Amino acid sequence: MNEKQMVGEKAAEYIKDGMVVGLGTGSTAYYTIKKLGELVRNGLNITGIPTSEQTAKLAVEQGITLVDFKDVKQIDVAIDGADEFDTNLNLIKGGGGALLREKIIGNAASTFIVIADSSKGAEKLGAFPLPVEIVKFGSEMTSRKIAELGCEPILRLNGNRPFITDNGNYILDCDFKQIDSPDELELQLNMIPGVVENGLFVNMAKRLITIENGELVEKTR
Incomplete structure (x- = not known):
């Protein structure tokens, strides 16, 4: 097993x-x-x-x-x-x-x-790129705003097309390296217009x- x-x-x-x-x-x-x-x-x-x-x-x-x-x-x-x-x-x-x-x-x-x-345990979060679900409209601008928080957002693909969630949205995979304050980052991300939700629980x-x-x-x- x-x-x-x-x-x-x-x-x-x-x-x-x-x-x-x-x-x-x-x-x-x-x-x-x-x-x-x-x-x-x-x-x-x-x-x-x-x-x-x-x-x-x-x-x-x-x-x-x-x-x-x-x-x-x-x-x-x-x-x-x-x-x-x-x-x-x-x-x-x-x-x-x-x-x-x-x-x-x-x-x-x-x-x-x-x-x-x-394999999933860590002292601090961030080794796994943080998924952020965003709406399609204005996605490029939303991505730039997220990048200002200190990461490089990458649009998730399914083959050579954007991955689409069950809710009809895009996902950006955001490499923050190390997340020192997950509660603070969660709030900062969700305050950006165009962000639906982020993967910090x-x-x-x-x-x-x-x-x-x-x-x-x-x-x-």
Whole structure:
């Protein structure tokens, strides 16, 4: 069993009968959804809210009932991966392009659980380029404004065309090298007109499940 499978399946243990579950996107969350599908087939009764069209498809294949935000009052637990996490459990997310929906669902959840393999940990964030979702209109100007904060924004491509999110927007991957104040940068980015959301998840994760020295480790905040 690889590390992603280990942490993904461990997170499924926090899901109880009757819960509304935020379902993450990516190669680690894949294992959580697969495990939840197995539990559903064995009698677990849950409903899910997916963070992407890709996740919705997988959840349906696994027999997990999906609902819309309009049909629920709260999300009990959201489980999602991370591209990088620091010692304070702040995150960079968005490598899969679903950062906006991931942040909406993570913020709406009573408990947000992050699952990540041992390669994703860092003292400070920034080794992984920060994804920033922006609207198409005026994207060149938005990119220049973001660059003034100390990075080189690169438009994400899908082949030789711009990558388009599930929300119809572009993503800029922004290399800040090292992010000393993620809470401050998050606010600065979201104040730029044209920025929809950024991949800094600050003070959101309540629990991190990861691997250290080959063993499962859980950290809480």
